[in-house]
Amino acid sequence: MVKISLKTLKNKAKLEVEKAATSAELNEVFNKYLGKKGEITLVLSSLDKLARSKRAKIGKEANEIKRFLQDKINEKKFSFFSGASSKSREEWLDITAPGKKPVIGHLHPLTLVRRKVEDIFQSMGFSIFECPDMETEWYNFDALNIPKDHPARDQWDTFYLKNGLLLRTHTTPGDPRYMGENNPPLRIIIPGNVFRHEATDASHEFQLFQFDGLMVDKKISVANLKAIVGEFFRRFFGENTKFRLRPDYFPFTEPSFDISISCIFCRGKGCPVCKRSGWLEVAGAGMVHPNVLKNSGFIPKEWQGWAFGFGLERLAMLKYKINDIRLFRSGDLRFLQQF
């Protein structure tokens, strides 16, 4: 009698576990059979009322059923927990379907590049100095040893304003401005908008973002310029970036250099971007001209230093392989949202 009822109990319980569709139902099944007053529990707790001969056998059987049910219930619970019911093992998730991205905006590529430049130079002890977009003739030209009425001035096509100022053609006016108010030794970079009165095309723009750099101390040399500039370009474009200095001319530096880096597209082998030369012109530099030091209130014999300047658009175009400089100020979201 007991034996039959135990077997029946087992089958009944098994069926109910399988039928349970939610974890609440499963709990009910558990309580019904294995809870404090559950049917199996009752069998086990009433063992001592049985004859000694039957006790061991029934006890063993009941314990087996208990273990069996516990396993079944746990397995089912796990399947609820992990979301896959034992019935639908074939269910799957297409993990290649695109994720749902949170809506995050985009910083302008020039901001991204600008931050990178600022981080690199700040880590080498350079402070960031800013000065006005509207500039005087003095700081933009005269203080920088760019003579009036001289073709040298024609290198900077200038927007003049009716209030007597002009739009700075470079961020170099920051050099005499900073030197006029700070004592050497000094190390600065000067970011900002610059303006050139020229027609635009894929590689020319009338408003640009430029960085100048300046370091002045007792014994600052071309060798030091090479070290800092080399470090910058390696950190910016990658460890394998090479660079070279060639003679150039700027009225505010003497000697003056053109700085080119090894072409990042062809690694210097020659390609259309570098016009087969293997080199890309990216910056101008030189040793600060004694007249500029003088105009800034320094005694040229006591101090020497170097300065450099480069356009941020040029660096961004190389870094992101952008082929038209006008995109930066186009406000075109199809472009901006790629960054």
Place this chain on the structure above:
Amino acid sequence: MELTFSYNWLQSFFEKRLPKPEELADVLMMHFAEVSEIKKKGHDFLLDIDIKPSRAPDCLSHLGIAREIAAILNIKYKILDTKLAGDKKLKAKDFISIEVKDKMACPRYTARVITNVKVGPSPKWLKDRLIVCGLRPINNVVDIANYVMLETGQPLHAFDADKLEGRKIIVRFAKEREKIVTLDEQKFNLDSDVLVIADVKKPVAVAGIKGGKFPEIDNKTKTVILESANFNLRVIRHSSQKLKLKTDASIRFEHGLDPNLTEFAIDRESYLIQKIAGGRIAQGLIDIYPRKVSARIVKLNLNYLESLLGIKIAKNEAIKILERLGFNVLRSAANSVSVRVPTRRLDVSLPEDLIEEIGRIHGYDKIPAVFPISSLIPPKENLDIFWENITKDILKEAGFTEVYNYSFFGEKEAALFGYKEKELIEVENPLSQEYQYLRTTLIPNLLKNIEKNFRDFQKIKIFELGKIFKAPSSEKRQLAGLALGEEFQYLKGIIDSLLEKLGISGVWYDEYQATPEESKQLIWHPKKCAEIKFNNEEIGFLGEVSPRILDELDIKGKVILFDIDFEKLSQLTSEEHEYRPLSRYPSAVRDIAVLVPRNVRVAEVLNKIYDIGKELIRDVELFDIYEGEELPYGKKNLAFHIIYQAQDRTLSPKEIDELQGKIIKILEKEPEWQVRK
């Protein structure tokens, strides 16, 4: 400036074969100047060399480039033949007299006379050289003048002696209303800023720029007067700008030329004319040269050389380089040299100039990269940039895209947005009307960004942090942004979270009271705009763009804008932030819904709730505003979650019920307010 040079012509200066054109270009680029292009032309190659203004005085010529090549490659170049066979029976003075009225404008004027020339076509080799360099052959005398200019850099001119009136050449400034017709038949009105060459009656050439038609050399010309002069660079530059006339001659003069070059060039020219066009050279060089320019002496300290370049270059090596470049080393002490600079090198006057010469010929690639030895001065933190970066990051994270627009706008925008002439800074020489003024606001360009993008994007959220400008001469940073396809509350929420993350508290929104004299009033929707205020100071605006402007710009949809004075905003920022202890006691939420007239402000309701609850209310959230047909006319329903919590105890349900009851009572005290239960 870029100039074309003939490889074969350069080769003619050397016995030795030059490196191939590409290799020669490489050498020049590493030690002298950029070669932007090499073109093959017939049996010749053309090199486009970018001559910088500093080297224009001595390098806008084949001789100049040949000297550079010689110095770089350390080879010898040939001296040009100038040996003249003068005719003892003829005296130049008998043919012409010269008067220079302004010696500042014309520091030197040299002339020669050649009679019995046979004017005709030039020989082929000469024509070829002119053609490859972009000049058109005319006749042998004119061609030789041009040829010698390309050869030596000295512009030259030739007159038909018989066509000059009064056998006199006068160098003077033009008189008002004088006119001239140039060789190419262009007419120019002259004035007292323009220097001319004149005979006794009239101008016969624009000095240093172009010859006049009148005394031109033609096939009948028998006697020529050759001019080789030096003019003041600024005078020629002014004339050239005034007449809007740039020529091969004016370009050379406006960069400055060595006055000592005139004699060599005129002798070279005379030599070639006699050789090619025959004729008798009258004796005597006419030379008005009152103040002779002599060579500068520059002293160079070799320790300074090493200190500036960061490489030690042996004294012998330095001296050899200078001599290769044509400098004379006069004295040399243990650590310094005195150098005489050839007068053609107008660019060399300082020790630094000599250091550049030595450095570039020696090779900049030989200078090692050495990190500077310097005091460890930590960089100053730039707080302006710090807060700019944080602001941009917050807006980016809130879903906004950053734009960079031009710092200009046009008359159309100025008028549309109601800016008055006196507030604007006008560009003297704008690129176009679209960019006639410096922008006084970021908004017009942001609205233009919508025009650019609305076809591709239904929702647009953009911002810019940039400079704006105001007459007479101020500039400051402004932060503005807009959302297309969103509600006012959305952008207000963005501003609130921006302020929160910038550590700014105490900012409030005031209803915008447009004052008619303000330009800004035209931008905003008169009823849907708030002033953003700190204390009583306005720091910006938030609201809808006026429908008039949207109409004008043909923008469909609602545009919500914010426009904040970033200079003021960054004054209020703070990195300090204090943690508020978490209450150990539970909170309870009760909802309340109030039916109020439409014009009741949410802030009024909130204030009443907080007034009752005080510190026992942690927060009140507005979770619904509803206006609809089911509601009585002119009413809206506001629904709030009120979160009750005390710092020091668990609030009992009874206490909360009491508070809630008080709140309901206070709210219902208002006429027409009704708490919905």
